Amino acid sequence: MGQSVVASVTEEPATSISAAIDVGDSLRDALHKSDAVIDFTLPSFTNELVEECKALKVPLVMGTTGHDDDQLALIEDAAKTIPIVHAPNFSVGVNTLFWLTEKATEVLGTSFDLEVVEMHHRHKKDSPSGTARRLAEILADVRNLSYDKDCRHGRVGDVGARTQDEIGVHALRGGDVVGDHTVVYAADGERVELTHKASSRSTFANGSVRAARWLVESGKASGLFDMQDVLGLR
DSSP states (O other), X not given: OHHHHHHHHHHOTTOOXXXXXXXXXXXXXXXXXXXXXXXXXXXXXXXXXXXXXXXXXXXXXXXXXXXXXXXXXXXXXXXXXXXXXEOSOOOHHHHHHHHHHHHHHHHHGGGSEEEEEEEEOTTOOSSSOHHHHHHHHHHHHHHTOOHHHHEEEOOOSSOOSOOTTOEEEEEEEOTTOOEEEEEEEEETTEEEEEEEEESOXXXXXXXXXXXHHHHHHHTOOSEEEOHHHHTTOO
């Protein structure tokens, strides 16, 4: 992802790389040179990055997923001081899928069973993906359900018949798959599926650069945003 972001920034005339961070580099020195930060790393780096961006008032675009509740609270608190775009997926297509999922769930109603299926490359560490979780959260919000209580992550053994309020979430891992996500609406006699497939990481990188430009050019002083805000879908 870092290489994809560098390529996207290089192709965008209005942007340039001020610094690239690797293990052992000085984060603070890099932030002093930057109008905004794009982060695709690991949750283990999040606390340090957020605190430094907050201290130096540097806008942050964060695509890292797999945070625990304490880290999410840290990000939310930092957004009171600096502007942050925190999104599970920066693809324009995926964010259109988020929007379509909300609308389809409203239209189809409660007679359709809900399932989310995602597949990623063998090296992905967190499961389900942040995008799959967001899709399930959208389904839960529209149906007035709870992600934590009503989502069933995979099924094994004699688990009983499916309940009406159940949201199935399934993670597949293998090969070099960049990212596939499908929302399944299944009812008696018919099925609706909404699918997005990414064939290149450049779609995520391009979206993150767009988000960074939006933060800087809009002059946001603080606030927690996502790509729905950047794309004007909310």
